[in-house]
Amino acid sequence: MNFSQKDILQIEEKGLSTQEVEEQVEIFKRGNIKVNITEAATVGNGISRIEPAGKKELISFYDAEKDNHSILKFVPASGAASRMFKALHNFAGEFDPENDTLRDYLDKKQDADLQRFFNHMEQLPFYEHAVERAKKNHSDYEDLSNDKRHKILVKTILESDGLYLSNLPKGLVPFHKYNMNTATAFEEHLLEAAKYVEVNGVAKLHFTVAKGDKDKFKGEWKEIQERVENETGVKFEIEYSYQDPKTDTIAVDNNFELFRTEENDLFFRPGGHGALIENLNQLDAEIVFVKNIDNVVTEEAMQNVANYKKMLGGKLFKVQQQIFKYLETLEKGNVPSEKLDEIQRFLNEELFIKSSSNHDLFIEDLKEKLHRPLRVCGMVKNEGEPGGGPFLVKDKNGEISLQIIEGAQIDNDNPEQAKTARESTHFNPVDIVCSLKDHNGEGFDLPGYVDKEMSFIADKTKYGKALKALERPGLWNGGMAKWNTIFVEVPVETFNPVKTVSDLLKDSHQAS
Template identity: 45%
Template sequence: MLSKQDLNQISARGISEEMVEHQLQDFKQGFPFLKIEAAAAIGNGIFKPTEEEVKKYVADWTDYLSSDHSVVKFVPASGAASRMFKDLFAFLSAPYDVPTTDFEKTFFDNIKKFAFKKALCAECKKNDGGCVCDLTKAGNYKVVVANLLEAKGLNYGQLPKGLLLFHQYEDGPRTPMEEHLVEAALYASTNGNANIHFTVSHDHLELFKKKVAEKIAYYEQKFGIKYNVSFSEQKPSTDTIAANPDNTPFRNEDGSLLFRPGGHGALIQNLNEIDADVVFVKNIDNVVPDRIKDETVLYKKLIAGILVDTQKQVFAYLRLLESGAYTDAQLEEMVSFLEGRLCCRKHDVKSLSREQLADYLRTKFSRPIRVCGVVKNVGEPGGGPFLCYNQDGTVSPQILESSQIDKNNAEYMEMFKNGTHFNPVDLVCATKDKNGNHYQLPDFVDKNTGFISSKSKNGKELKALELPGLWNGAMSNWNTIFVEVPIGTFNPVKTVNDLLREQHQ
């Protein structure tokens, strides 16, 4: 099936022939649905801290930052903003010339409220001889949109979200990239340093570097710290082969194999290369202006405090297990901690011998740890927190996407529909063992949690393979704690009109 030319193409991407064969097999077999015990809820998989507990864990984080630890803020930022402007692209190609849909009317009625308004005016004057207001008064609405989206103007239709102007301040507008620099200073800086890592697409790397070079001195002076900003790209070796509907390799017009990005799950490789004691993970578009940042900062410190407090206890238990000088009562205490704090349960744990129990605990504690903020479900699309069965028969917290759930299982669909919380991508991670050695994160991926979607290329239907997602299957075998955080900490920008929400003004 694969020719010598194919094998050369595969090798050039850093992918093995075995991996491609495995992916083609995945297309044929599909992926198994997960076995679910319950949707996580407060008291059953989700921790809701009291005011006193919030204070305690925030203090734990403050103490942790005062000692010699490395912290990195990891921001997936490779996505283009084209989907943000889907409705405006549709307007450009529509048979009418004035705003007609509710979305179009809302955009133009409020155009003065966007942080990019001044920059857009400058482009309109340069290219078409009038400001935004003049052009709209004359009925030239599409000219304004063209200056916003196309290369002759701001080119927002092709830029990454991280480089768009989101928020207006007295000293000028800010991009999401800058808002993440500010956040890093407020909750993730140690010893006068803030480390932040952006994953970006190859096409946008130089633009990001240029913007950081323009802005970094201002924020260093503002916060009295030094920033260490780094970048990585999604590796070609994490791309996946595309298939025809009959599961044979899809080929380009020149006969070469088609490879596609493997989804955000590929970023587990990028995360694996981050050398830090604690890593915050948060999406590029989930940022707010300074006036309402306090809540975000507080709860970031809270989940980080829970993380380092948990890790401290886990390491103490591992050292005790390593010593062999533990009592039966201490083993029972460890089981209670595993089931209570980490919500990892084994139904037949009482049937294990003393030695088997110690081995079981050692295995479960010897894993990366993540604390995930989850928010109350308000109908936003996205994955949710569940308690799921693992291949070893244990039950543990997992973030599930709808594609991982058997839609023919009425009980599971009811759980998904009525889940009380969802995943806003608000994680803090500890990726080192008790000796300070970095875990190899790909070892903790559940490879059975990818999924297959239908796409097309040049009018031809194809099947695309998504790797296990970064915060679901790629972290499936981590120790996980779900913590309820306020909905005010979740303010994503999915469409340009989301920037008109009160939280972004």
């Protein structure tokens, strides 16, 4: 592949090499690799269902253990709110109250979320603020027709002379309204973290944010710090990081030629959430809880959510301790065959790793399979259509392990694979607790546990031209493919994402 001197400088500025760019182009030519799912992970076969007594025991175990560990909450928070307000942007651009009625517009759109917005928008946490600003900007607001007021109100929510919410990172949009204040998703993550991440009076959190947004988050923290710390009795240490430019990926056209900008520069795109494995790798913590920025609940529901986090953490501590004991036993040598059989059963029954014992490196093989980062993942029962979620997967070496698989990774053209996918009963809500250090206290090099073949090719456009984009192996699937994994069922009430503004009108986001 021929690169100009200008290309080479641009590639090096990203922290990449021409060889890495060429390897990415080869991935485009190769296409997406479908995984080999052998079974859907279900309760009793890959997913643990923990009964109330067991949950109580694990919570107590977590509470007794946590002060002996460095614990942190990791929140991917670089998403912009623009997608959350997409339907409102369309409305603001399309609806003409001079020539149309709101009723006709909604009937034509058949958008349930938009219908819910207009039926219940007075319940939104920023509604009163928006009305106040609309009246300030439009002295005749009260005299206008309902349809005209609705248009003005939507534009006030979205645009720069109003609240400009669509320009904020999603984490700084007001999510919940209480008697004395409104709370952003950022604030709710802090309040939740105080209930299970706190160690010796301090709760540590790490937010991955978009460049340009760090000061906005720091400004929000300055505004709320006194109130949040007084309410929780906890001090907070908050860190931020950006997605590393070296995780950006090259784009190509449909002929696999390098896609170029109008200035004839190479066109790189962010590598997707899988790039955040680099951010996770930089953390100096032993135990890390991972949860998306938009998945929060109101304060009255928070303790229930925190208890399930503690349950997952207690499970992780118990399994981690067992793994550490086995590794110490194996390293001492002269291990009796009964103990080797016990370790083999643990791998098969607890970690669902199917490994072979018929070769000379048996002990070394067991060490390798135990000496991995560990994750315990909450899984929610799928009440809708089956899709990506927890599966038992066979890799190219014949090893079977528990994996989180996206729907796009499944070979639906293969009837057997499609049938297995339809048998999926749970989905991945991104509710994870990780152990990032080994039995010697050394941190794992997390990029070494990524399955690079789990990258994903997506079709996009730029300047009206088609391009192919490459997303790195997702943080919770390919980015953690070579981790040891445990799946535990958690209830749907622990999963309350906000994908559209109308999701804020659901009961789970309404404070009583």
